[in-house]
Amino acid sequence: MKKRSILSKILRAAAFVLAALVLLALVNFFPTFSLKTPGMQQLTGEYVTVFYETEQAAAEDVFSLAETRGGELADLLGLQQTKPVEIFIYDQQSVMQTKKYGLVAPLLHLDWYIGDNIGARVLLTSPANPGPAHTYEDNRTAALHELVHAYNSLLNPKMTYWVDNGLAGYLSGQKPSYPVATYAPLPTLEQTHVAGPLAPVTFANFSGYEYSYTYVEYLANAYGWDAVKSFAKDGDYQTAFGIDEASIYQSWTAFVKDAYSE
Ligand SMILES: [Zn+2]
Numbered sequence: 001m002k003k004r005s006i007l008s009k010i011l012r013a014a015a016f017v018l019a020a021l022v023l024l025a026l027v028n029f030f031p032t033f034s035l036k037t038p039g040m041q042q043l044t045g046e047y048v049t050v051f052y053e054t055e056q057a058a059a060e061d062v063f064s065l066a067e068t069r070g071g072e073l074a075d076l077l078g079l080q081q082t083k084p085v086e087i088f089i090y091d092q093q094s095v096m097q098t099k100k101y102g103l104v105a106p107l108l109h110l111d112w113y114i115g116d117n118i119g120a121r122v123l124l125t126s127p128a129n130p131g132p133a134h135t136y137e138d139n140r141t142a143a144l145h146e147l148v149h150a151y152n153s154l155l156n157p158k159m160t161y162w163v164d165n166g167l168a169g170y171l172s173g174q175k176p177s178y179p180v181a182t183y184a185p186l187p188t189l190e191q192t193h194v195a196g197p198l199a200p201v202t203f204a205n206f207s208g209y210e211y212s213y214t215y216v217e218y219l220a221n222a223y224g225w226d227a228v229k230s231f232a233k234d235g236d237y238q239t240a241f242g243i244d245e246a247s248i249y250q251s252w253t254a255f256v257k258d259a260y261s262e
Helices: 002-033 056-077 093-101 136-155 161-171 199-205 208-223 225-234 237-241 245-259
Strands: 041-044 048-052 085-090 115-118 121-125
Touching: 002 093, 041 056, 048 056, 056 085, 056 136, 056 161, 056 225, 085 093, 085 136, 093 115, 093 121, 115 136, 121 136, 136 161, 136 225, 161 199, 161 208, 161 225, 199 208, 208 225, 208 237, 208 245, 225 237, 237 245
Parallel strands: 048 085, 085 121
Antiparallel strands: 041 048, 115 121
16 A cells, blocks of 8 residues: 555656656747747748848848859759748847757857758848857858758758758858868768767867868869769769768868868
């Protein structure tokens, strides 16, 4: 009798903890249930539909850039775009961050985190309020970076985080502006396989944005864009480049040490 009552107390406590955790998760993810915020305006184009809050001029700037480059970027990736990609532009960086990771996101102080994608939908912090780590132009360019992610998610949902960001950085012209190989250790082959929910933070910590750019740059220089396009479709090194991933990694490290050191 006594045993049963202890057991039932434990079960009740466990149920209470579980309910509290579910409630916390629900509260945290509440902002992610709708990417639109109240009163958002809309710009409709051939390649993108832009939703924005009050920063109209910046939204129109992003819209015209994305409309100008959208078709060309889809072509470079070998994607037949069938409908416009939705881009949601938020006036505040903190609001953008809550749209993917919930209320907890702004508490992590990821100043560099200005844009993201959820499948084929793009989230962006308005260039008009670019956040402490970036400029107007950075956020404007980030729209193209995220547009490439959206295209990649349609082209090849199994694309690795490394290649996805390499293509996004390379095609949006985010060339590292400093000799990255002098300041940050080259990622190991293992690190280039970064995956999972913590990938964005791990990736940023080993200068993944800069290094993955140089990876795609190397592939394009050494094998030509048609090979990169074939690789983007299915991630098959042998078919695209006629060589395995480890050998590509070795040649890339030589390239990056040569091209990105002081
Ligand atoms: Zn990215």
